[in-house]
Amino acid sequence: MDTRKSIYSAAEFVKSRIGDLTPEIGIVLGSGLGKLGGLIEDPIVIPYSAIPDFPQSTAQGHAGNFLVGHLSGRTVIAMQGRIHYYEGYAIQQTVIPIRVMKLLGIKYLFVSNAAGGSNPAYKVGDLMIIRDHINLLPNPLIGPNMDEFGPRFPDMTRPYDLGLIRLAKEVAAEQGVDLREGVYISCTGPTFETPGEYRFFRTIGADAVGMSTTPEVIVARHSGIAVFGMSVITDVATDNPDDYVTDHLDIIKAADAAADKMSRLFATIISRL
Amino acid sequence: MDTRIETIEKAAGYIKSRLDGREPIAGIILGSGLSSLADEIADRTVIPYQDIPGFPVSTAPGHKSNFIVGTLGGRCVVAMQGRFHYYEGYGMDTVTLPVRVMKKLGIRYLFVSNAAGGVNLDYHVGDLMVIRDHINLLPNPLIGPNMDEFGPRFPDMTRPYDLDLIRRAHEIAAKHGFTLREGTYIGNTGPTYETPSEYNYFRIIGADATGMSTIPEVIVARHCGISVFGMSVITNETKKEFAPDYVNDGLDVIAAADKAASRMVSIFRSLIETL
Numbered sequence: 293m294d295t296r297k298s299i300y301s302a303a304e305f306v307k308s309r310i311g312d313l314t315p316e317i318g319i320v321l322g323s324g325l326g327k328l329g330g331l332i333e334d335p336i337v338i339p340y341s342a343i344p345d346f347p348q349s350t351a352q353g354h355a356g357n358f359l360v361g362h363l364s365g366r367t368v369i370a371m372q373g374r375i376h377y378y379e380g381y382a383i384q385q386t387v388i389p390i391r392v393m394k395l396l397g398i399k400y401l402f403v404s405n406a407a408g409g410s411n412p413a414y415k416v417g418d419l420m421i422i423r424d425h426i427n428l429l430p431n432p433l434i435g436p437n438m439d440e441f442g443p444r445f446p447d448m449t450r451p452y453d454l455g456l457i458r459l460a461k462e463v464a465a466e467q468g469v470d471l472r473e474g475v476y477i478s479c480t481g482p483t484f485e486t487p488g489e490y491r492f493f494r495t496i497g498a499d500a501v502g503m504s505t506t507p508e509v510i511v512a513r514h515s516g517i518a519v520f521g522m523s524v525i526t527d528v529a530t531d532n533p534d535d536y537v538t539d540h541l542d543i544i545k546a547a548d549a550a551a552d553k554m555s556r557l558f559a560t561i562i563s564r565l
Numbered sequence: 566m567d568t569r570i571e572t573i574e575k576a577a578g579y580i581k582s583r584l585d586g587r588e589p590i591a592g593i594i595l596g597s598g599l600s601s602l603a604d605e606i607a608d609r610t611v612i613p614y615q616d617i618p619g620f621p622v623s624t625a626p627g628h629k630s631n632f633i634v635g636t637l638g639g640r641c642v643v644a645m646q647g648r649f650h651y652y653e654g655y656g657m658d659t660v661t662l663p664v665r666v667m668k669k670l671g672i673r674y675l676f677v678s679n680a681a682g683g684v685n686l687d688y689h690v691g692d693l694m695v696i697r698d699h700i701n702l703l704p705n706p707l708i709g710p711n712m713d714e715f716g717p718r719f720p721d722m723t724r725p726y727d728l729d730l731i732r733r734a735h736e737i738a739a740k741h742g743f744t745l746r747e748g749t750y751i752g753n754t755g756p757t758y759e760t761p762s763e764y765n766y767f768r769i770i771g772a773d774a775t776g777m778s779t780i781p782e783v784i785v786a787r788h789c790g791i792s793v794f795g796m797s798v799i800t801n802e803t804k805k806e807f808a809p810d811y812v813n814d815g816l817d818v819i820a821a822a823d824k825a826a827s828r829m830v831s832i833f834r835s836l837i838e839t840l
Contacts, residue, residue, distance in 0.1 A: 293654075424762040431754045435654035447813040448760045454809070475762045496766040510757055 293384045293435060295391070298345040302388065303395035305343050306369075310336055310360045315369035316400065317562060318393040318517070320508060322374060323406035323547035324524040328363075328555040329372050335361035340373070347385045349373035358389075364563035369393055376504055378482040383430040387511040394441065394515045400456075400565065401512045402558060406547045407500035407523035408485060408538070410493040411474060414500070414525050416546050419554060420472035421460055422452055422521035425506045426498055428479045432507040433514060442514035451509050456520040456561070463560045469553050474499025476523055478506040484538040490529035500525060520561070524550040569658055570712060572619040576662070577669035579617050580643075583610055584634055589643035590674065591837055592667035592791075594782060596648065597680035597822035598798040598829045600629075602637070603646055605834060609635030614647065621649060621659055632663075638838035643667055650778055652756040657706035661785040665715065668789050674730075674840060675786045676833055680822045681774035681797035682759060682813075684767045685748060688774065688799045691825045693832070694746035695734055696726050696795035699780050700772055702753040706781040707788060716788035725783050730794040730836060737835040743828060748773025750797055752780035758813040764803040774799060794836065798825040 313336070321329050329335075340346050340356040349356040356373040363370075371393075375386040390401070409418065437444045457473070464471045477493050479485075481503035485493070493501050500523045512519050526546040527538050595603055614620040614630040622630050630647040637644075645667075649660045664675065683692070711718040731747070738745045751767050753759075755777035759767070767775050774797045786793050800821035801813055 424760050426760065426762050426766050427757075431652070431757060433756050434652050434754055437756070444756055445813075445818075446757050448757045448763075449807050449811050449813055451760055496769050497762055514757075 293382050295384050295388055296438060299388055299391040299395065302343045302346050303392045306338055306358060306392060306396060309338050313360055313367050314397045315360060315367045315393070316398060317366055317368040317565070318390070318398040318401045319368055319370040320374050320401070320403040321370050321372050322404040322504065323526070323544070324550050324554045325404040325558065327551045328558050329359055329370050331555065331559055332359050332361040332363045332368060332370060335359040347375045347381050347388060349375055350379050364559050366562055366565065368562070369396060369398065374504060374508070377429055377480055377507070378503055383432045383507055384435060387432045387507050390508050390511045391441065394517060398517060401508070401517045401519045402562070403505050403508055403519065403521045404554065405502045405505045405523050406526040406543050407476060407502040408490070409499070409525040409528040410490050410501050411499040412529070414472060414528055416525060416528060417550050418472050418525040419469065419550060420474050420500055420523045420525060421457055422476045422523060423457065423473050424475045425451060425509065426475060426477040426496065427506040427510065428477060429507055432511050442516065446514045448513065451513055451519060452521055453518040456518060459564060460520065460557065460561055463557055463564070467553070467556060467560070469557060472499070476505060476521070477501045478503065485529070487529070494529070522554065524554060567710070567712065570714070573662065573665045573669060575618045576620060576666045580612055580632060580666065580670060583612055587634060587641050588671040589634060589641045589667070590672060591640060591642045591840060592664070592672040592675045593642055593644040593833070594648055594675070594677045595644055595646050596678040596778065597800070597819065598826045599678040599833065600646070601826055602830045602833055603633055603644055606633050606635035606637045606642065606644060609633050620662070621655060638834050640837055640840055642837065643670055643672065648778060648782070651703055651754055651781065652777055657704055657708070657781055660781050661706045664782050664785045668715065668791060672791060675782070675791045675793045676836070677779050677782060677793065677795045678829065679776045679779045679797050680800040680818050681750060681776040683799040683802045684751070684764055684775050685773040686803065686805070688746060688802060690799060690802055690821045692746050692799040693825055693829055694748050694774055694797045694799060695731055696750045696797060697731065697747050698749045699725060699783065700749060700751040700770065701780045701784065702751060703780055706785050716790065720788045722787065725787055725793060726795055727792040730792065733839055734794065734832055734836055737832055741828070741831055746773070750779065750795070751775045753777065761807055796829060796832070798822045798829060
């Protein structure tokens with residue numbers, strides 16, 4: 293599917309709304325990062341619904357806006373609400389916002405998500421730096437290559453920037469926040485994982501599982517954007533009682549509980565870029 | 566009539582019209598490492614894909630877009646210079662169209678090659694691996710109404726790669742004084758190369774080499790009873806820990822494939838002589 297036209301027309305539209313601001317940092321405000329959006333000073337709010345030919349977020353707890361403004365002294369563009377594959381969009385559509393932010397000039401991408409812990413040591417509320425991923429979603433680069441963004445066969449040896457991971461650990465140590473570091477596996481959803489699927493993911497080396505993020509990261513890396521990602525662990529796979537149910541509202545609650553420390557962490561990391 | 570079959574028949578009809586009654590016994594997909602085999606085909610007719618009704622044109626770097634029909638090792642063969650990859654955005658019907666067209670031309674054997682990343686920690690750049698079995702993580706090309714005239718709804722996949730051809734390949738390699746790896750190829754969509762964790766995953770589930778092609782073609786060939794032989798040239802190595810400056814590069818892949826080319830070509834040429 294050719295999304296080039298949508299990408300360029302959306303970038304033009306956003307540019308026309310933000311005057312001479314040139315964002316250098318993109319932020320996908322996934323679960324747990326909602327409050328970070330509130331820290332952006334005097335944000336210009338651009339609803340996705342106002343952007344011509346742009347996908348609309350339908351996920352619970354996700355608004356649908358770009359916020360452009362200053363955070364920790366840097367010019368940022370934040371996505372309040374992301375587009376998920378499980379909503380029924382083609383995978384190439386879900387990454388249009390990342391391409392748009394690239395055209396606006398971002399050099400860094402910060403992403404967050406809510407994830408199930410497949411590592412048995414993980415607890416609800418843990419924060420995990422994403423060190424690497426396993427992509428079980430369709431690859432967003434399938435189709436004719438957009439040569440102006442990057443190469444046909446992008447390297448994925450280090451999808452997540454080692455320098456940013458190091459910086460995050462320093463900041464977390466200063467703030468007294470414990471961080472996990474692990475491998476994120478993405479699958480389509482929208483079903484939560486069965487116990488058998490959790491076992492599968494654990495066996496193949498995943499620490500946390502979710503339904504987003506890897507397509508965005510692949511497309512960001514394709515065009516040379518440095519990426520930092522973090523998961524908030526909102527449910528765990530192990531030793532669940534017979535009456536256990538994975539519930540979306542519990543997950544939103546767990547993400548909200550971690551929101552303050554996660555937002556503070558991201559704000560400080562961004563201040564030191 | 567099923568429009569898929571119409572497309573196949575039309576393309577096969579056009580190619581036949583160019584062959585003066587010659588009937589190829591073997592099809593060869595000249596993937597990475599095999600391109601120079603094309604030069605050894607004698608009495609050749611070159612048919613560009615763009616001349617064939619219903620055929621798309623391959624967009625992958627380093628791939629030409631022709632059928633070459635002629636004589637190799639004393640046999641009439643049809644070789645594909647350039648294949649269609651799923652990552653290019655083609656549907657699976659298009660990716661596998663050439664194999665069904667070659668079936669209509671009469672082939673009984675299919676020879677395939679590819680460039681693959683080594684998943685097995687013992688593998689080195691330039692190694693040749695006979696494909697003994699595969700794990701398919703691409704969409705299955707047989708999804709959709711079954712084309713009964715080609716094969717059954719539920720094809721057996723106990724031995725996707727012909728055991729007799731595998732045995733002969735090892736004998737030929739021994740005669741030439743080198744050894745072949747033998748392993749399991751895992752196919753995924755690409756076009757990104759694998760992350761370290763994806764390499765690890767593939768190793769855990771039993772794969773030796775990973776690539777972005779071949780399996781759809783093999784599944785469709787087996788569906789219609791074609792005997793298959795496949796070989797991977799290992800173009801990059803996996804590590805438990807990658808060096809901080811390591812980069813997986815498409816040009817390195819092409820260079821590594823070229824280096825192994827002469828050994829690979831000699832195996833395929835000698836194998837075809839035994840048919």
